Amino acid sequence: MKLFIPGPVNVDPEILKALSTPVIGHRTEEFHQLFATLQAKLQKLLFTENRIILPTSSATGLWEACILNCVEKSILHLVNGSFSSKWHEVSLACGRQADKLEAEWGKAVKPEMVEKALREKQYEAIAITHNETSTGVMNPLEEILEAAHRHGVMTFVDAVSSMAGVRIDVDRLGIDVCLASVQKAFGLPPGFAMASVSERAFEKSRKMRNKGYYFDFSALLKYMEKSETPSTPSIPHMFALDKQLDRMFAEGLENRFARHLEMAMLMRTWASEHFALFPEKGYESVTMTCIKNTKNISVSNLINELRKRGMVISNGYGPLMEKTFRIAHMADLQVKDIQELLGNMEDILKL
Secondary structure, three states: OEEOOOOOOOOOHHHHHHHOOOOOOOOOHHHHHHHHHHHHHHHHHHOOOOEEEOOOOOHHHHHHHHHHHHOOOEEEEEEOOHHHHHHHHHHHHOOOEEEEEEOOOOOOOOHHHHHHHHHHOOOOEEEEEOEEOOOOEEOOHHHHHHHHHHOOOEEEEEOOOOEOOEOOOHHHHOOOEEEEEOOOOOOOOOOOEEEEEOHHHHHHHHHOOOOOOOOOHHHHHHHHOOOOOOOOOOHHHHHHHHHHHHHHHHHOHHHHHHHHHHHHHHHHHHHHHHOEEOOOOOOEOOOEEEEEOOOOOOHHHHHHHHHHOOEEOEEOOHHHEOOEEEEEOOOOOOHHHHHHHHHHHHHHHOO
16 A cells, blocks of 8 residues: 555565664674664754654654653643643643634634744643644744744644655754654654754753653763663664664755655646645645545545555545545655556546
8 A cells, every 4th residue: 555644655675675684782892873864864854953752652642751751830721622622631641731812723822822822821832743743734834933933932843744855953943842653754663753952941840850760861861972762762762763864964954845745736736726725825744634524525535535545545534535535646756656646536536
């Protein structure tokens, strides 16, 4: 099956081969070299000098890590879909005072909304979902961060479905924690995550109590200084990530970002011609497209017919099921793959 779902994505045979690299000990010189190499390559990808933590977990674990390490009391969550809402639930589960600044599903959270909320109440941090995978909305990250910085709050960015597909200039944007997992635009199997962490975030972690064990930033930093992890990581993922980063740099980061945008523009044009885009104009995702089911087709039937042809797309998420459908264009997919998919969809739907 060729996956056009917003994660997990197809994994290239070259990456699958890298996953089968013979395992090494995580306290060996070979591992130290691998870890240090990944640090440098991920810093290059994210345009940052911040340290990169590499936990063996999903990105959901890093949502919790941000809260436990850096929020004593209050945090503001920007919510405009299911995943940004779930991050808010994580903060509540961690016992923090967590407020929601909500925009309607399909709409972006605007910087003026953030500015108003931060003027009205003091928060320690703000949680931003860059690319809301449930709705296909890409929030205006730079403008939101500018508003956050005017109020001095810490900034946490969920870039799960955007990192490695679009440029995220971490240092210029002043992001304290920028997190992602590898099963989306990185093009690896699920089960591994990463985050750039600022010195301010590490300093806050040093002062925090009752912050858990596995995601303790201070403990992670102590081991990172030796190019190690506190516990045994998924070493196969690290070999695969190293290989994939080499492939990204061989393609060229700007070329990679341009390829993702070209696929997105192709999808938007097709969706606008035959259906309609669900996200408001100007805030469409670059890595996946959420299409409004204006023809009232059976999305489930379309998915089943595509599966017969070896292709998989996603239905709408949660309350948007059958009202929308989602098509990813990220990782190692190429323009020709999107063209092939659209041709098959037109044939099935008799468009």
